[in-house]
Amino acid sequence: MKNKGHCEDLLASLSDYVDGTLDGQLCEALEQHLQSCHNCTVVVNTLRRTVELYQQEEPDAMPEAVHQRLLHRLQLDDFLHEG
Amino acid sequence: MNEAPLSLEALRAGDRAEFARMVAQYSPQVYRLGLKITADEQDAEDVLQETFVRAMKALPGFEGRSSLATWLFRIATNEALMVLRRKKPQVTLVEETGDADEEEGVPHPQQIVDWCCLPEAEMLSSETKAEMDRAAAGLSPALRSVFVLRDLQGLSVRETAEVLGVAEAVVKTRLVRARLKLREALSAYFGERMQKVSADEE
Numbered sequence: 001m002k003n004k005g006h007c008e009d010l011l012a013s014l015s016d017y018v019d020g021t022l023d024g025q026l027c028e029a030l031e032q033h034l035q036s037c038h039n040c041t042v043v044v045n046t047l048r049r050t051v052e053l054y055q056q057e058e059p060d061a062m063p064e065a066v067h068q069r070l071l072h073r074l075q076l077d078d079f080l081h082e083g
Numbered sequence: 084m085n086e087a088p089l090s091l092e093a094l095r096a097g098d099r100a101e102f103a104r105m106v107a108q109y110s111p112q113v114y115r116l117g118l119k120i121t122a123d124e125q126d127a128e129d130v131l132q133e134t135f136v137r138a139m140k141a142l143p144g145f146e147g148r149s150s151l152a153t154w155l156f157r158i159a160t161n162e163a164l165m166v167l168r169r170k171k172p173q174v175t176l177v178e179e180t181g182d183a184d185e186e187e188g189v190p191h192p193q194q195i196v197d198w199c200c201l202p203e204a205e206m207l208s209s210e211t212k213a214e215m216d217r218a219a220a221g222l223s224p225a226l227r228s229v230f231v232l233r234d235l236q237g238l239s240v241r242e243t244a245e246v247l248g249v250a251e252a253v254v255k256t257r258l259v260r261a262r263l264k265l266r267e268a269l270s271a272y273f274g275e276r277m278q279k280v281s282a283d284e285e
Contacts, residue, residue: 015259062114079103
């Protein structure tokens with residue numbers, strides 16, 4: 001990164017930026033910086049993609065046996081096939 | 084979900100059918116939370132069971148100051164962190180004294196590879212998913228719990244702060260650190276994949 005000091009300041013605000021919750025003024029400063037800093041652009045794009053990949057991940061299903069043992073532990077076996 | 088909302092009154096009064104409805108509604112999320120924080124199926128099952136056992140005992144005194152979901156996630160997160168602490172007491176001890184994670188500042192990016200153009204199939208492969216799990220499991224418990232609640236469970240920053248009992252600013256700092264570390268790990272992995280893809284094409 002060319003402008004190291006500037007880039008470091010911006011790093012802390014990247015999370016808010018990819019969430020779209022960064023304050024207007026900071027956001028403008030960041031976007032202006034991104035136009036001239038290739039490395040930061042790559043970091044922002046790959047950070048956004050990283051967060052998207054995790055957020056869109058298919059949740060691991062809870063195995064049926066785990067569900068059964070949970071209800072058994074809670075003495076709720078009679079509700080096994082409801083809900 | 085079109086079901087009628089859970090009745091706090093019935094839950095507090097120890098209504099079994101209502102408790103079973105609460106279990107049906109929240110157990111998949113509680114299981115996933117446990118699985119992602121502990122990175123172990125048996126531990127996740129223990130977390131799941133302990134969470135609802137404790138909830139059952141504590142419900143009569145539940146005042147409803149936070150939502151039921153937030154309250155359950157708090158119990159589950161504490162259980163999961165306790166499991167980690169029991170497994171690696173020496174690691175968590177260091178972290179409890181001042182949390183080294185927050186004193187280091189934000190990690191400076193090392194991997195500058197633009198892997199966004201990789202084919203979608205590459206990103207959704209089971210190998211990639213395993214790599215993503217490995218990367219998340221490599222985060223410290225403090226960073227991992229924030230990341231799991233915010234990015235995997237989809238809680239807001241405010242809700243995450245409420246579950247963990249920390250300030251929103253702390254959540255934000257940990258979140259940016261966690262995400263940058265994951266970006267680093269995935270960039271190293273996808274960088275290698277890109278080299279393989281272009282080698283295969285030649």
